[in-house]
Amino acid sequence: MKSIFSSHFQRRAAQALVLSVAALGAAAVLAHGDVVPQAVDTHTLPQLGAKWLEANPYNEQSPARAEALRIGTSAYNQNCARCHGLEAISGGIAPDLRKIDSECLGLSDAGKKAACFKEMDDYFLSTVRRGRTRDGRVYMPPFEATLSQEAIWTVRTYLETRRVP
Template identity: 65%
Template structure:
């Protein structure tokens, strides 16, 4: 019993120390100011949002998406898309699709994940009134959003 309480107190003390040393880490879902993404060099996609990532395997988009991810997403989703537990690990976003053998089902799955990703980035996520992810609509154009997705596709845990 004593050891369990001592461990619990040590864990709390450690968390408090980390929070004091790096206050942003403890409250990573607090105020997040979106950073502008320079999408110069990418084709303009227009106002109508695409249902699928038009920048898949586009090297220029991956480069822009890497920078955009680091500026806007890494603080919650982790460096190189490796989550530290605060937010979902985005390397696993397409895992379910990767296990599908039927190519038509796999393509439909990837499209569905693309739509989910774009919707989540644009509208954010809330639960019981708490903001789990801020909305980026109006802050990032679709070129920026799809370039981030193109980068994340290079970080997949299970390649398609």
């Protein structure tokens, strides 16, 4: 009788373990939630106009940098963190955005460094505006219809403060 009880108990314990792991896996998938872009209030920033700029206007010399960073931190958390990770530290689902322009940091030639950062700004801007798809699958939704130019550049401003070499 003991062996029947023992095997029944082991089977029930194994079933409970499988159900628990399945529930945790489902919760992890659902934790990303619906990746629908959320609008960002940028009314406290100077408006940039309809023509998209080629470089971040909220650079270190900009008087609006502190406000852009405040807004960009919130905008990142609302729109990007669910895939790219809190504080831009990726958990492996999407690229680690702290490293988006890490190659540029190591360049000693000022001209090459500036060209590298411009190329990364172009890549960032086109990716955020249009999203990324491959084989018909959406890897990143387009944000241009929801986020203004000001909002997108504030996210870039935030990411610049998170850089790692």
